[in-house]
Amino acid sequence: MIENARSINIAAGLILAIGMIYIIGPLYLTLSTASQSFEDMLRNGLAWYPGDQLLVNMGKIFTETRIPIQMFNSLIVASSNAFATCVLSLLSAYAIVYFRIRWAGVIFALILATIMLPLDIRVITTYQVASNIFSPLNAVLDVTGLNLLIASAFGAPVHLELSVLNTHFGLVAPLVAHGTGTFLFRQFFLTLPKDLFKAARMDGAGPIRFLFDILLPLSRASFAALFVLTFLSGWTQYLWPLVGASTPDMQTAVVGLARLVPDADGQVPDFPMIMAGAVLVSLVPLSMIALLQRYLVQGLVLSEK
Amino acid sequence: MTAIDSAIRAAAAQIELIGVTKAYDAKTVVIPPMDVVLRPGEFTVILGPSGCGKSTLLQMIAGLERVSGGKIILGGREVQDLEPKHRGCAMVFQNYALYPHMTVAENMAYSLKVAGVSKPDRALRVATVAKMLGLADYLERKPGQLSGGQRQRVAIGRAIIREPGVLLFDEPLSNLDAQLRHDMRIELADLHRRIGATSVFVTHDQVEAMTLADRILILNKGRVEQFDTPKVIYHHPASVFVAKFIGAPPMNILDVTGDGTALRLADGQAVARSTRTGRFQLGIRPEDVAAGPGGPITATIRYREDLGSHEIIEADLCGQQLRIATPFGAEIDASSTLSLSFPTVRLHLFDGETGMAIADAFEEPQAVRQSVKVHL
Numbered sequence: 001m002i003e004n005a006r007s008i009n010i011a012a013g014l015i016l017a018i019g020m021i022y023i024i025g026p027l028y029l030t031l032s033t034a035s036q037s038f039e040d041m042l043r044n045g046l047a048w049y050p051g052d053q054l055l056v057n058m059g060k061i062f063t064e065t066r067i068p069i070q071m072f073n074s075l076i077v078a079s080s081n082a083f084a085t086c087v088l089s090l091l092s093a094y095a096i097v098y099f100r101i102r103w104a105g106v107i108f109a110l111i112l113a114t115i116m117l118p119l120d121i122r123v124i125t126t127y128q129v130a131s132n133i134f135s136p137l138n139a140v141l142d143v144t145g146l147n148l149l150i151a152s153a154f155g156a157p158v159h160l161e162l163s164v165l166n167t168h169f170g171l172v173a174p175l176v177a178h179g180t181g182t183f184l185f186r187q188f189f190l191t192l193p194k195d196l197f198k199a200a201r202m203d204g205a206g207p208i209r210f211l212f213d214i215l216l217p218l219s220r221a222s223f224a225a226l227f228v229l230t231f232l233s234g235w236t237q238y239l240w241p242l243v244g245a246s247t248p249d250m251q252t253a254v255v256g257l258a259r260l261v262p263d264a265d266g267q268v269p270d271f272p273m274i275m276a277g278a279v280l281v282s283l284v285p286l287s288m289i290a291l292l293q294r295y296l297v298q299g300l301v302l303s304e305k
Numbered sequence: 306m307t308a309i310d311s312a313i314r315a316a317a318a319q320i321e322l323i324g325v326t327k328a329y330d331a332k333t334v335v336i337p338p339m340d341v342v343l344r345p346g347e348f349t350v351i352l353g354p355s356g357c358g359k360s361t362l363l364q365m366i367a368g369l370e371r372v373s374g375g376k377i378i379l380g381g382r383e384v385q386d387l388e389p390k391h392r393g394c395a396m397v398f399q400n401y402a403l404y405p406h407m408t409v410a411e412n413m414a415y416s417l418k419v420a421g422v423s424k425p426d427r428a429l430r431v432a433t434v435a436k437m438l439g440l441a442d443y444l445e446r447k448p449g450q451l452s453g454g455q456r457q458r459v460a461i462g463r464a465i466i467r468e469p470g471v472l473l474f475d476e477p478l479s480n481l482d483a484q485l486r487h488d489m490r491i492e493l494a495d496l497h498r499r500i501g502a503t504s505v506f507v508t509h510d511q512v513e514a515m516t517l518a519d520r521i522l523i524l525n526k527g528r529v530e531q532f533d534t535p536k537v538i539y540h541h542p543a544s545v546f547v548a549k550f551i552g553a554p555p556m557n558i559l560d561v562t563g564d565g566t567a568l569r570l571a572d573g574q575a576v577a578r579s580t581r582t583g584r585f586q587l588g589i590r591p592e593d594v595a596a597g598p599g600g601p602i603t604a605t606i607r608y609r610e611d612l613g614s615h616e617i618i619e620a621d622l623c624g625q626q627l628r629i630a631t632p633f634g635a636e637i638d639a640s641s642t643l644s645l646s647f648p649t650v651r652l653h654l655f656d657g658e659t660g661m662a663i664a665d666a667f668e669e670p671q672a673v674r675q676s677v678k679v680h681l
Contacts, residue, residue: 195402198369203416203463204390213415217406 034058034275041272057276066248067277070256075284076168077241077252078234081175085230086223089181094211096182097189098197108186111179119174120239126174127165127243134160166250171241175234181226184299188222189215225299228292235285253281317346317503318380318393318470320366325375325385327361327527335361336527338375343520345380348497348504350514352550353524359507360475362524366505367473368392380470390419395464396473400480401456403448403463410435410444413462420467434462437499454485461493465500472497474506478513490516511551515539523547541653545660548588548653554617554628556653557594559587568654570623576602577652579667584657591617591630593651596637600644618643 029046035054036047061067095101096108119126129135138159141147147157164170200210216223241252248256257277261269289296320343327336335358343349351359364370366377368389377385384392395416403412413434414427422430435441438458448456457477464472474493478486494517497504508514514521515535523530523538523546531543542548548556561568563582567575576587596618604620604627618629620643629645631637654666 193400193402195398195400196404198364198367199396199398199402199404199463200415201369201389202367202394202396204419205415209419214404214406 030275030278033271034279036272038270038272042268047272053272054276057272058280060270060273061277061280064273065256065260065277066251067253067256067260067280069249070251070253071281071284073168073171073245073250074235074253074281077171077175077237078231080168080172081234082227082231084172084176085178085181086226088176089185089226090216090219090223092182093185093189094215097186098207098210108182111182114177114179115183119178123239123243126240130165130170130174130244131163132161133164134162165244166246168250171244171250171252172234174240174244175237178230181230184222184226185219188219192218221295221298223299224292224295225297228288228296231288232285253277257281316380316468316470317501319343319345319378320471320503320505321376321378322366323376323378325362325365325377326373327358327365327370328373334527336365339527339529341522341529341532343503343505345503346501348494348506348517348519349522350506350508350518350520351522351524352508352511352514354550355509357524358527359509359524363396363473363475363505363507366471367394367396369396392471393469394471394473395467395469396475397457397460397464397477399476401448401460403456403459405448408445408447409440409451409459409462412448412459413466416463416467430466434466437496438462453481454489457481457489458492461496465496465502468500469502472500472502472504474504476508477506478508479510486513493517511553515551523550541662542588543662545586545588545655548655548662552590554591554630556588556590557627558655559589559622559625559627560657561585561587570625572623574602574623576647577649577667579654581654581666585663586655586657586660588653588655589647589651591628592632593648594627594629595646595648596629596631596643597646598644600646602645602647604643604645606641606643 031054032050033041033047034057036051037053037056040051040053041047092111096104101107132138138147141150141158151157164173196214197210200214205213235252236254237252238254238258241255242258245251245255248259251259257274260274260277320341322339322341324338324340325336326334326338328334339362351362353359361370365372365385366379368384368387372385375385376383379392379394404415407415410428410431414431417427417430431444432441435444438461440455440458440462443451443455443459448459451459457480460477477493478489481489490513493506497517506513506517518535520532520534521538522532525546531538531547533541533543538547539551542551542556545558549558559570559576561570561576562584563569563579565580565582566578568577568579568581568585568587569575602622604622606618606620608619610617610619615633615635616631616637618631618637620627620629622645627645629643637643649667652667654663655661656663
């Protein structure tokens with residue numbers, strides 16, 4: 001405490017209390033609504049008191065909605081996003097820090113640019129590419145005039161087409177292209193002694209062995225932290241899964257929750273059931289944080305133990 | 306020789322550098338072509354100021370830096386294009402570079418593990434090396450739980466466990482405090498005697514060089530200034546650079562002109578008899594300057610440092626700085642001016658242009674030189 005005046009204590013306590021209500025209020029409403037029956041809600045409006053229908057509402061999620069399969073989709077998207085991001089980031093940071101690469105600085109700047117140009121901005125072009133992953137290649141062939149040549153030789157220009165929309169791969173791949181992890185690993189590698197790589201070479205370990213025997217064990221905490229963070233961001237992604245998946249069986253849980261609100265006007269949504277679904281959907285990331293929070297802190301401190 | 310001694314004993318390899326050169330591009334030549342032979346079992350110290358290319362040279366021998374030209378021959382094999390692991394070298398790094406997540410035992414055994422040595426054999430070798438280095442009680446600790454000296458010992462253990470023919474040290478003592486550095490120096494000398502590998506030790510510390518080396522290789526801007534035993538380097542420096550680099554305080558270097566009868570300072574004072582003519586640089590070590598009444602040379606005292614055992618007097622000799630170390634116990638009670646003489650046998654003469662030493666500059670009777678050598 002810098003100041004120890006009573007009035008300041010009271011004021012600080014008040015501000016804290018307001019902040020708590022601001023954060024916990026909606027959570028409480030979610031839980032209390034989830035435990036009311038649809039009829040109660042229709043009669044009384046906002047549910048200020050908890051009821052006894054929580055399990056019933058959760059049961060409805062399992063029997064009447066596609067949330068379970070969508071949670072499974074979310075799990076696949078979030079965990080493969082997290083895993084692929086970790087592996088790619090580790091490898092790219094390894095290359096940037098430990099190998100003499102021409103234009104390494106430029107490459108690193110380009111990777112960092114993905115942080116400044118998030119998927120939400122690039123969503124239209126991303127959609128175009130996802131609907132035909134060969135479209136960039138086709139464009140290059142068109143622009144360079146190679147296609148004219150091919151057309152004159154073979155009678156038709158090359159036009160390749162493969163859509164990854166509405167597949168798990170299509171949902172995950174655009175999310176993986178993100179530079180935060182590379183940055184995190186790079187900063188961590190820079191804190192390690194420079195001669196470690198040379199020492200390993202003298203001991204006879206090649207680049208691959210160095211990566212697996214020395215770098216990977218040392219970056220375990222960073223790896224775990226990045227895994228948790230990307231898993232959470234993958235789980236809560238909304239915009240890209242919304243446009244990238246078109247059938248309910250391919251949509252993720254967060255999108256599925258939003259879709260539980262009926263499209264037609266005048267219909268009252270089954271808020272208790274939706275809130276029960278929201279609680280269910282939040283359980284996975286919550287338990288993830290509970291299990292791995294130790295690594296989260298360690299890994300973000302960015303230092304060698 | 307005990308059982309432990311014989312267990313870790315390397316077949317020392319000769320190191321031959323033939324026209325070895327390192328250049329990053331046409332303009333930045335770190336090491337111009339160099340020819341050097343380091344004899345098997347020899348302890349060579351590469352000494353030079355920072356940025357002289359000594360670490361680069363060491364890393365080229367190790368295989369961590371590519372050579373831009375020339376050949377490196379280790380134990381009769383041409384190795385300049387081989388990976389470090391195929392060269393039979395081991396290296397001790399300045400900041401230890403231990404693997405932080407491995408125990409002491411795992412650190413030392415890692416190279417054996419990579420080489421595919423079986424687990425029982427590894428344990429045996431680790432035990433032998435640990436006993437030799439006094440690390441037996443720390444085998445299960447992580448490097449983070451060790452003191453600086455212990456870490457350095459682990460780093461040395463990691464290097465010698467493969468019984469390399471060549472041991473390379475990259476300023477291994479510069480991270481330690483003064484006392485520990487002294488102890489490790491003695492340990493290293495002892496270790497070298499027992500293992501017998503050809504050792505190359507890079508440092509900028511002349512005390513380490515003088516005490517450890519069989520021969521010292523002095524580098525200046527990538528060029529070999531002198532490569533000889535510590536004694537020869539101290540008593541017969543090949544150039545002004547070497548003369549100034551070795552010895553604390555360093556050798557006095559005075560600009561003098563020879564007029565056919567004597568070497569004179571700018572004000573005409575004669576400091577030595579010589580028939581040579583032209584511009585020279587005259588060197589004399591602070592401890593060789595004889596101070597006392599009756600000396601032919603006069604200098605003005607600027608500053609006195611009493612170190613207890615002896616005194617360092619900083620004087621002005623015709624505008625040039627002159628340091629004088631008084632002999633043990635001698636009292637010099639001059640306050641402002643000092644009479645000096647330069648014993649001719651202790652003088653070094655260097656070319657005024659190139660700074661290279663002029664051999665037999667002062668034609669002394671052979672007998673005098675001999676007698677000097679005897680009591681050195």
